[in-house]
Amino acid sequence: MAQPAPGGPPIRTPDQLLRVFVSSTLGELATERRAARAAIERLRLAPVMFELGARPHPPRKLYRSYLEQSDVFVGIYWERYGWIAPGEEISGLEDEYRLADPQMPKLIYLKASDAREERLAELIKRIQRDDTASYVTFSTEDELREHLVRDLATLLAERFQAVSEPAPAVVAPEDSPVFEQVPPPYTPIVGRATEIDDLVAMVADRHARVVSIVGPGGIGKSRLAIEVALRAGPRFADGVAFVPLENVVDPKLLLPSLAKALGIGESGEAPIEERLPIALGQRRVLIVLDNFEQLVDAAPALVRLYAAAPDATFLVTSRAVLRIRGERVYELGGLATPRSEREPTVPEALHSEAVQLFVERARAVQSGFKLTSANVAAVVGICQQLEGSPLAIELAAARVRALTPQSILQRLDRPLELLASAARDVPERQRTLQATIEWSCNLLSAEQRDLLTDLSVFAPGFTYEAVEAVGTERPWAGRELEGLAALVDNSLLRQQSQSDMPAFAMPAPVRQFAEQRLDELGELEALRTAHAGYYTALAARLRPQLSGAGQVETAARLELELPNLRNAVHYSIESGRPDDAADLTWSLLVFWWFGGHFGQVRVWMEELLASQRAAAGEHTQAVANFLVSWIDMWHNPSAEVAAVFDEAGRQFADTGDISGEALATACASFTRISLPGADADACLAGITHAVELFEGVDDAWGAALALVGLGRVQSVLGEEGRAADAYLRAGQVAREHSDMLATLITDHHIGRVQLFAGRLDEAEATFRASVELSGSLSMEGGVADGLEGLSAISATRGQVELAGLQSGAAAALRQRLGLYEVPAFVFHERYLDAARHLDAAAFAAAQARGRELTTSEAIALATPPEPAAPGGPEGEPTSAPAVAAAGADVALAS
Secondary structure: OOOOOOOOOOOOOHHHOOEEEEEOOOOOOHHHHHHHHHHHHHOOOEEEOHHHOOOOOOHHHHHHHHHHOOOEEEEEEOOOOOOOOOOOOOOHHHHHHHHOOOOOOEEEEEEOOOOOOHHHHHHHHHHHOOOOEEEEEEOOHHHHHHHHHHHHHHHHHHHOOOOOOOOOOOOOHHHOOOHHHOOOOOOOOOOOHHHHHHHHHHHHOOOOOEEEEEOOOOOOHHHHHHHHHHHHHHHOOOOEEEEEOOOOOOHHHHHHHHHHHOOOOEOOOOOHHHHHHHHHOOOOEEEEEEOOHHHHHHOHHHHHHHHHOOOEEEEEEEOOOOOOOOEEEEEOOOOOOOOOOOOOOHHHHOOOHHHHHHHHHHHHHOOOOOOOOOOHHHHHHHHHHOOOOHHHHHHHHHHHHOOOHHHHHHHHHHHHHHHHHHOOOOOHHHHHHHHHHHHHHHOOOHHHHHHHHHHOOOOOOEEHHHHHHHOOOOOOOOOHHHHHHHHHHOOOOEEEEEOOEEEEEOOHHHHHHHHHHHHHOOOHHHHHHHHHHHHHHHHHHHHHHHOOOOHHHHHHHHHHHHHHHHHHHHHHHHOOOHHHHHHHHHHOHHHHHHHOEHHHHHHHHHHHHHHHHHHOOHHHHHHHHHHHHHHHHHHOOOHHHHHHHHHHHHHHHHOOOHHHHHHHHHHHHHHHHOOOOOOHHHHHHHHHHHHHHHHHOOOHHHHHHHHHHHHHHHHHOOOHHHHHHHHHHHHHHHHHOOOHHHHHHHHHHHHHHHHHOOOHHHHHHHHHHHHHHHHHOOOHHHHHHHHHHHHHHHHHOOOHHHHHHHHHHHHHHHHHHOOOOOHHHOOHHHHHHHHHHHOHHHHHHHHHHHHOOOHHHHHHOOOOOOOOOOOOOOOOOOOOOOOOOOOOOOOOOO
16 A cells, blocks of 8 residues: 555544545445445444435535545546536546545555546546555455455554644534434534434444433433434435424324325325335435324334334434334433532533533523632532433523522522422422423513413414414513513523524423413413414415415425414314314315325324214314325225215315315215226216316316316226316416416326327426426425436437436335325336337446436436436436425325
8 A cells, every 4th residue: 555645634543433435436336335335344434425325415515525524535446437417527436536635545446447438547547646645456345345444454553643633623513414304403512422422323233223312301312312313314325304203192193294204295195104114115214203202102113114124223212211122222311410529620610511501501691601610619509409401401501691600509409399399209300300490480570481381382383473363362462572582581492493484492391391380270271272273264364375376385384384283283173173173174285285294184184083073063074074085085995985075075065165075076086987897977077077166166276186187087098188188278277377286297297198199399398397396396206207207208219328317216216205106197117118128238227327316316317418318327426315304296196
């Protein structure tokens, strides 16, 4: 091995996981990359590879970020120079080499070949002139593995003792490529270095299937899980999915909540219980399930999931152990506090994580706060009294604006003793936290205390507008702003920004304390009624905006409001107001459909029918039965399901809901056409009548979707000409009303008609527009639909490699989403047979490369560079991206 240049970057000790960036083409060197990873991990170093990374950013931004975090550059080259992306002049392979820090040691391994591409040969000549790089040839992956182990060990030995500069700073979490996939932390984490290292190692171990962080409320489980996700995320090729479960109390909603976080909407087709294992089957993903304690009964579902998904790892936060096979429990205690019997000095106290947290949070409310010899004993006493509980320390530190540490300590003693004696059945640390919350609340004004109590009715993510609406009859009405500011200042409330909309959240232990007080005051029911009333009215106000211009922004707003919408439905059902629950749910039908929320909506309506059927009005019964039967229409169509829709249609008609009548009529006909011996004429007449009903009340969204349904039925019956007319009418209606979501559905069907008629240029333009629009809306199901259409066109034109790339990318998207088309409507495969016939090997290789593309790279295939079709995208390391949280299934069947 050649001697590396002197003066390179400092190398950390092996226990600090020196990071080794591996650059190579992906497809042709897959086995060599696995060998390199094994060699690096054999030395207990950290491989930095795209297979182990997240995908929330474009590839160049991603590998630049990875390079900035790495200590050694390893290049493995063979024959391919790699793909040059549209608009670029060099491949990702060369770009990675150029972007590497000139002072970074570079170890280059050249696989023997007589057929290197010309541009790769030029790059190798440049490397041979680089005096900071060493290179060696190899023939087999075993040779590569041994070279790399020996060279890295030598590099460490040569450079470790020569280091005189401090180790590079740890990359801040907000600079991590996975930062956008997890909730942004409210504050920097203080301490927990050992815990973070332990947990990162645990989740990185492929034998660890479920890692549970267990501890009492307020101990910092969620904050630690966020930090572990940020640090460990780059090791997971398909990124991180963060699933907040604080307000999910029904075990039936675990899988729908998990599916939504993974971008797998439940709107039809196969049940989510079947789609989730398929979608997770080939994902290397870290799934964080936060606040699992109220769903422990659903824990066995995780075993079934990880049995089908060998590369998925679950990180769980819970107050209780899950007690399932494969679980590794990590018990989390408080932050370390000074334990010396004598009074500590300031430097000694600052070694304590608990003291560090107190000082940092105190400075947040009083910038001039310092730990001094005069207050150090009091601060240490506070931290010891609170047993290192992070939330309790934050609450105490927030009081330094008005009280000295000595005064805080004096006031803490008495309530802690009182509460401890009165609640012997509560664990000691939990009593400490509850007492601290009570003490902090008692220091508020009476009005502020009432406001805090009332706000416990909200789920996290509530808005100022919601507070105003709920408080119209409360003592604090008109002074919400000052009260909210006071609660934020005292760490009892947290402010966050959601899509430029200020929102608030209460720490879970504070919310539980406040809700208990609200119940004791006898006002819980009144606040829940006001809460449900506001969100029911909000749903009615936003309903018109879900069709036509502005619907995408409205859907995004509702996604942020989802926890409180869920609470509002539950409050209405529990308080015996099923009609309000149904009104809210029915108002947002379009949102549930395109957002993929039908799984949980069905659970709500089943609960309503089970507990409130007798109290439900006729319209409510129609809504509930319709929504329960919606998924059955796709999963288990039967004459009984069609009859439910018939009855719902009659009830909708009797109550004056013409759109509801039309939708139920269309669904009854669509169900029957799937059954053996169906009366085709009657089915067509039913859907035609539904279209007329929608048009009669100027419901453009309903009319467009009913016309698509009409076209699909006619297509099943072999009436392709009439099907085409229906699709074109649907597209015209959707565009006339600026309905982007309906346009996606109609364009997909119009493109099929154009393709079947041989109008390839028109079909290409339609499918291309569909892919671009779907991409702009983060709707990966629509991207897959459009790419399949484009792959059929490419195959027809004899563009074998492009057809393979496009169809492979579409197949990978469907795999990640667990989203599959009804078999009768899978059309592109018969066109792909032509490409296979022309060059089966080239087509198969291109399909394999297509499966490795990120979503953004797949979308780029809709507009390939001209005149030549793109080659294999191996120059930029690629793999499946983390699925966009807002993804939706864009097909009528979905």
